[in-house]
Amino acid sequence: MAKAISKFHSWLIIVALLSLNIVEQAASVINATIPGMAKAFPNEKLVNIELITTIVSIFVTVFVLVSGIFVKWIGQKKTAILGLLIASISSVIPAIANNFTIILISRAVLGVGIGLANPLAISLIGVFFYGDQRAKLMGWRSAIAGIGTAAMTFLAGQLLVFGWHTAYWVYLLFIPTLILFIFAVPDPEKSGALKRQEIEQAKEMTEAAKQGNEVKKNPIGLIILLTLLTFFTLISMMVFAVKLPTYFVQAHIGTPTDASNVWSAVNLATVVGGFLFGPIYKRLDKYVLPLGLFLAGLCVIIIPFASSLGMIYVVSMIDGIAGSLIIPYIFNRISEVSSAKKAPLFTSIALVGSNLGSFMAPYAGELLGMGTNAGLAIMNSGIINIILAVVSLAVIFILKKKRYV
Incomplete structure (x- = not known):
């Protein structure tokens, strides 16, 4: 400050x-x-x-x-x-x-x-x-x-x-x-806050250069990738949310009310994950993204194979914590690489990806479930996250090899 x-x-x-x-x-x-x-x-x-x-x-x-x-x-x-x-x-x-x-x-x-x-x-x-402090507040938000x-x-x-x-x-x-x-x-x-932001970003770039890395300011390609990542992540999250009640009925696991209670537990877990994001990001840096995607995807894939309601609660809450590491990382990354003047626009673009992902979730769920199979839709939404985890890890290694951060 x-x-x-x-x-x-x-x-x-x-x-x-x-x-x-x-x-x-x-x-x-x-x-x-x-x-x-x-x-x-x-x-x-x-x-x-x-x-x-x-x-x-x-x-x-x-x-x-x-x-x-x-x-x-x-x-x-x-x-x-x-x-x-x-x-x-x-x-x-x-x-x-x-x-x-x-x-x-x-x-x-x-x-x-x-x-x-x-x-x-x-x-x-x-x-x-x-x-x-910025990373911590991105999780807190x-x-x-x-x-x-x-x-x-x-x-x-x-x-x-x-x-x-x-x-x-x-x-x-x-x-x-x-x-x-x-x-x-x-x-x-x-x-003078915008000027201070530019000074702090210059310090970050200097520190990265000392470590042999390069920070590109306002990278359009990265913003597009982060927006696409936000879009597919929200599709995966919301397909799980939308299809869970139907899956409970189809699989005779419980009632729609039980599914609602599970989703409430997920939301509670995201609160915990939000507060944990700052400390985890401080230790893992950019690797928090593939970790969050992989764990979230793995948990959702397990749901259709869970043998009890209690197990679904546990796995779903882990999914909530893991999922809450993803979006804060994306917006923190946008803040890192955006100039003071471009940050609102780039944030807006990513938010459009988020809103469109949520909007498309019911249609994506129908496609992923081959029509009416809610369990299949949930499992495939988890596979999307696993794919995103692998792709994001590959991108991190490529950028690291090229000395970009």
């Missing part, structure tokens, strides 16, 4: 940046309102009611790319504040609106706000923090996002007792993040 910023101020910045990641994943916290809304709007098809979640994702995917244009116009801090302001206002409109079209539009606008702020949740970590969205989902469920409208007031929790960004986060362009 810059010397002019106190330790307390530094922690305020950390809280602001990490809480922004909760906003990023908050679209689904009100999914439990769907049955109540279906009763309130009997003339609407259920698929249209369910759009209240998916329409957010569509607009997030589009506006993570548009975010880079806004950063050029008004800067990173103002873009994040604009996105948070849009999200804070639009998210609570369903709490007072009784027209379904207005509610649906408000959810689309929520996607706009999240999309504008989303890339800054990652790139600003790279602006204000460096080295091991996924852990805190998991805890925050779980807490918001629980609170929305409690508010649902008073009616589906009331559940949407949970989004008032966006406001503290907005206030923190306005008053606690320095403007990177005006505070």
Whole structure:
């Protein structure tokens, strides 16, 4: 951090940046309102009611790319504040609106706000923090996002007792993040943080050169590879999530509720993995990527052969920990190789890969399962991760041989 910023101020910045990641994943916290809304709007098809979640994702995917244009116009801090302001206002409109079209539009606008702020949740970590601390916070961001969205989902469920409208007031929790960004986060362009980032990156390049390696700044080829890796990793993760309930029923292992409980355990494990990422990355450096991919893939492959529900719980939680090492590494790597001006754009590109991977998962699951075989789909999704692990390890060895890092 810059010397002019106190330790307390530094922690305020950390809280602001990490809480922004909760906003990023908050679209689904009100999914439990769907049955109540279906009763309130009997003339609407259920698929249209369910759009209240998916329409957010569509607009997030589009506006993570548009975010880079806004950063050029008004800067990173103002873009994040604009996105948070849009999200804070639009998210609570369903709490007072009784027209379904207005509610649906408000959810689309929520996607706009999240999309504008989303890339800054990652790139600003790279602006204000460096080295091991940056890697640690990249792991923390996924852990805190998991805890925050779980807490918001629980609170929305409690508010649902008073009616589906009331559940949407949970989004008032966006406001503290907005206030923190306005008053606690320095403007990177005006505070000298971008200049400090360039100095720190120059130090990293000098240190790499002393070790006989070369760091290429803004490598388009690497960004494309990381985006493709994000795309296929999310496909693998989400095929497992989508097909697990069906597999439980087909294999007579348990009920969809049991599958939901297993997935909750996976999410809990990702929180643990998020906090472990920093220390593991410090020891293993770039090899944390193939390790995470291999372990995640191996665990998912084991699922269809597991002989008991207890074994599935254990293997799935190991998968959650291993999987939570992958995405933080990708975005930490993007921060390492991106200049201050290019980081938001490159982060946006990788996020598009992430969102498209999630969107394509149901279709990929059908293909991997040869139609309706959920167990086969899960096993093949694990094989994808094993392949990615082998490819990533080969790329690391090739770059190491060429003295690139």
